[in-house]
Amino acid sequence: MTWLTLPALLLTMVGAQEVQQSPLYAAAPEGASVSLVCLTRGALFGGVFLERRWPAPANVVYFEDQVEPTVDRAFRGRIAFSGTQSNLTISMSLLTPNDSGLYACRAASQRHARGPGTMVAVTERPTPGACACQDAGPSVALRVAAASTGALLLLLLGLGWAWVLRWRRRRAQVKRLSGDQSSRCVVYEDMAYRGSNQQRR
Template sequence: MTQALLALLLTLARILPGPLDAQEVHQSPRVVIASEGESINITCSTRGDLEGLIMKRIWPQASNVIYFEDELEPTVDSAFSGRINFSGSQKNLTIIMSLLQEADTGAYTCEAVRKVSVHGLFTTVVVKEKLSHEAYRSQEPLQTSVSLPAAIAVSFFLTGLILGVLCSMLRKTQIKKLCASGNKDSLCVVYEDMSCSNRKIPCTPNQYQ
């Protein structure tokens, strides 16, 4: 069912006044929205003598869903077999529809069976698709596969940065020790020249140059 069709169906359920004799059969709720696998209740009540009560689906395909009569075995359409339960009497009957399917979406109306039958306002039932647990679980590995490489990349970057800083500090310490020992090799001379340059202090001439 498209969103436009669903919006139209819900609008009609709220604004249509129903037949003139609808006050003889009260039906609730007007609109009910549920997910697959859930249950809903539709209550039909009437006054006066009646032979029984029928709940029909009038959209999208017309069909009799149930026929209920006091002290008799109720009749249930095969499409709803095992998914319909009842509470109350034929004058005040609650019809419990369970294990809902998307195919159950439609408009349902109650009809009081008399010499002159009357029916109530219809109930619009909308059954939405329910996201399965498998779909939820399938999303978790995807999130993990995206976050894990990012975490590894950040870890490598930070590790390399820390190692670089430590190596630089260790290198400077070794050069200082070497220069302090009096072994003026080329590495020591370069280090001293750079140290003097950084401090902007005149350096003594390099006797080895």
């Protein structure tokens, strides 16, 4: 019975193997660093892998207690470890935008249990030209605002001057019409006066 119980116990231990990982998301600027924590529970037949699952699948590191870690060529000199294989912190430094991707901890076991993964996003460092444009942004905005204000004032002045000219023209027309009517009245009165004199004679 003992030899039957031992395999069942081993299968139970393997089945209980679990990998936890944090954080789920990490953002850093170019040249900075991020740290990932891998927690393993249950039986291990080796150490812990850190895999890059997206966009290009690859084994980044392999860590096992009392064994020299294996680091992918692209990350050599940029990886640091702390802790044990059951509670391991992996720090990646001098990040570049090409390091962006999904990283997952995987236990070296029969089930190859993996953590949920950490999405690492590395933002590009702004170029000097972009910085200069950003610095010049406020002055450009002020210039645009000043130009817009000046154009608005000129427009208002133009409309005001056009209104004044129109008012003057109307006033001149009114005066001209009133002058013509008064002269006509004088002519009519003179003609009426002459007609009345002729009738009296």
